[in-house]
Amino acid sequence: STKLEGFGVTGMWRVVAGLGRVGTLGAQKAAGLVMKVIAHDPYVSEERFHQLGISRARELKDLFEVSDFITIHLPKTKDTYHMFGRQEFQAMKRGVLLINVARGSIVDTEALVEALESGQVGGAALDVFEEEPCTDSPLFKSPQVVVTPHLGASTIEAQDKAGVVIAEQV
Structure with missing residues (x-):
């Protein structure tokens, strides 16, 4: 039988890459769990960081060695393509947990697979993949990975809200 075992997150470091709507909500929930939250987003004002009560990091790479969790909430741009690769995983605290929604x-999939196999990355939760829909990936075979098929925003509430927004725009 498989023994499932969790751990407390109080006092752990959660680094939030991207402080848009979803990143902000995640940061606030982490703070509610008494995690130490720090975020990086070059497009968010100092005033907004202050309003949210979230510490700001000027450089994402400076946070890698202290991070227990890294959550990714960035847009797809030429600058963010494979922003998390071999070099970045090697700079991270051993056993870091990565969440990409x-x-x-x-995230460079090949580099993530290598980092998981070596133990550099302790686990990953992924709602998105380089190729979608993704029907086959080496990540599917890893016991350290939890995957969902890009449905993080597919809650009843989110769909209802989207319908209201569309109706208001008509």
Whole structure:
């Protein structure tokens, strides 16, 4: 039988890459769990960081060695393509947990597989993939990975809200 075992997150470091709507909500929930939250987003004002009560990091790479969790909430751009690759994983604290709910191309899949196999990355939760729909990936075979088929925003509430927004725009 498989023994499932969790751990407390109080006092752990959560780094939020991208402080848009979803990143902000995630940061606030992490703060509610008494995690130490720090975020990187060059497009968010100092005033907004202050309003949210979230510490700001000027450089994402400076946070890698302290991060227990890294959550990715960045847009897909030429600058974010494979932003998380071999070099970045090697700079991270051993055993870091990675969550990507943004765009699959932000994470280099091959580098992530290697980092998981070596233990450098302790686990990953992925709602997005480089190629979608994704029907086959080496990540599917890893016991350290939880995957969903890009449905993070597919809640009843989110769909209802989207319908209201569309109706208001008509």
